[in-house]
Amino acid sequence: MTATMQPESEAAEAPRRGGHTPGAGQKTRPRGQGLQFGHWWWALPGIALVFAIHYVATGIGGFFAFTNWTGIGSFKITGWANFEAIFKDPTKVGALSNTLFLAFGSVLLGNIAGLVIALGLNRVLKTRYILRTLFFMPVVLSPLATAYIWKYIFDFDGPLNAFLTAVGGADQAKPWLADPQWAIWTVLVVLVWSSTGFAMVIFMAGLAGVPAEVEEAAAIDGANLWQRFRNVTLPAIRPAVAIATTLGIVQGLRVFDPIMALTGGGPAGATETLATQVYKQAFALGNFGGGAALALVLAAIILIFAVIQQRLTRSNPED
């Protein structure tokens, strides 16, 4: 896209490229004088669009959280009634705990799997780039398509039960997605499957930054594999861990598409999450006020965990 402009700018940059002239760069930037390059009003269209689509719409939605609006017609302001209703309704409390279980479960398992694969692929493997591509493949698929594939795998007539029967575990075969106890685990499997490749890529980039000499030195000093990982590798990839887990939790708390395609929240609400409940309340059941209140709770939870996560795993606090 930018290729056509490249030669021209290359020529302009050439004399200064690669050198850090003393006094150049950020330090000479005059403080407090506003913009030296560009005009401030260049940012206006972007700010206006984000403000309208994110803040105004969310603000209006947030306002309706305190009303009994159905989505059309008139409404009354009901104060905290919608929020009280949430914590009295077992389905919604269940959705809250399912959401937390899925978010933390998928982040934990996806990151462990991603880390193990990244460590396995680190250094000297001949086919590491092919393997990396293969493990990353599920990440680019749409959650909807992924969910349909797994829906078949967990189907009663599907491959999982066929496999169990073939290896003599026929009594273990069950309708996985319709089993109240197992359904949530099937959702977890799907989430882990589609997020492992993402964590792996982040960890591989982090591991690539660990100099081989440092690891060698540790090995010569007699550190075993675990000690080397614990004391050399892990500190070096901390920023990568922070990013992979923060994004994973934010994504996990919002999980919607895979559940709608896999179980629709069932059986009997066993896989209901906050996001699916918001959708059902607001769009299907005509309880927009209640749905908005639930969405506000979800937003608060996401915000809290994002902040905690940032604090916990931040590598250098002065950043």
Added chain:
Amino acid sequence: MFRYTKLTLLREIGLWALALLFLAPFYFLVTTALKPDNELFTTSALAPPKSPDFSNFVDVLTATGNSNVVMGLVNSLIITAGSIVGLIALGSITGYVISRSTRRWSKGAYYLFLIAIILPGQLGAVPLYMGARSLGLTGSAWGLIVLYTGMLLPLSIFLYANFFRGLGTDYEEAATIDGASKSQIFSKVVFPMMAPATGTVTIFAGLIVWNDFFTSLIFLGGSDNQTLPVAMYYYIGSLVSQWNSIFAIVIVSMIPILALFLFAQKRFIQGFSGGLKG
């Protein structure tokens, strides 16, 4: 000391075994899609088809109405490309200004965008729908391009702003001395330099818009002008346990993005790992 030893070979074989297990769902996807109707319930779910049959794919590609897949493919392409252009244009210039400005408002604007990234979309969905409907943005590709641009703009601005923070102002200063105007500096000097950030934005936004289901389901609701995931959803909605037909459309919907990924996998993976380090 990191030489290729017998242990490395063992590790390589182990990882290949893991990869094959990991990608087993693709095996079921392809074998089932190729099964003719009469084999679907008579053969084991684990077995490949006895007489592979492409009629499921023909059915998928000739479907009409709101499950018209070819139409969905074209719409998805237009909407994804349009959103990417919007996100690059607005994201780069906004990210540039807020990261170069030293005034206090630019920091405020930065946090405005950061918080917008994690706000859950459902809260604003109904007000947004009503707003879009009164502006005539529902049911058309243009409307969705505007919506997606607005929805993903915080992410785009965030990626660009982080990129600029790590970049000195040397080139801009040099261009100023050479007599370039502010807009010339941006379009001829700065924009080409941010190619890596542009690549990351393209990949992220492209993937999210291409795969998105919820937004296009709501905002294109009812019209025959559907995106690929919605066309897939409607197509599958009319099938019950017809897994061969379901998987045919799943494969058709996957091919464009998988082909692009395998073709440019290095850029994809760099985009993911590089764009998020900042």
